[in-house]
Amino acid sequence: MMLVALETTSMTQGLCRAWGLVRSLGPAGDGDPVSEEAFSQARAQLPLRFWRTLWRSLQSRYQQRFDSAMRWKGTFRLLAVDGSEVLLPKVAALGRFFGRPKGPRGEGHRPQARLVALCSVFTGFCLAFKFIPLRFAEHTGLRHLIRHLQRNDLLLLDRGFFSLRRPLVHPPTQSTLPDASFQPGGWLCPAKPNAGSP
DSSP states (O other): OHHHHHOSSOHHHHHHHHHHHHHHHSOOSOOOOOOHHHHHHHHHTSOHHHHHHHHHHHHHHHHHHHTGGGEETTTEEEEEEEEEEEEOOSOHHHHHHHOOOEETTEEOSSOEEEEEEEEETTTOOEEEEEEEETTSOHHHHHHHHGGGOOTTEEEEOOGGGGGOOSOEEETTTTEEEOTTOSSTTOOOOOOOOOTTOO
């Protein structure tokens, strides 16, 4: 996954490099290929800390390698936050925790969650994300994502975020981000519509 994500030419090249590495490290032989079911069962045995460590490593290496590609005018990291709804497998525990969408005909059959992501505008890379139940708004996800902002970050938000009535709080320090600025060197500026637009 890391090799594919860090490949600059194409996904195919990344996959070829990844499989080449696996073949060179794996035992030689003409045994049967690993089935999808066996792979899924083995993956389920990996602890959550493995995936968190892998994610942090991938994120760190990507930012080191492509830092300049993420910057506007060579200085500002141009980032965006937005949320979307994601359909989940039809599992009772997921339905209880995340909730199901409600419509005119009642509650939906499949659970749904809200995914709020902080991404690089120029590269599309996801720097951080928060998966939250439907009962929470995108603002809740943003409260968790602001800890990833750095000096000289420009953050793009859609109009819904500017309706926030309470100040954003950085959870680890409980420090409040005032309406006028995120951090020293960062400003919260609502986008002004073009002339003639509503």
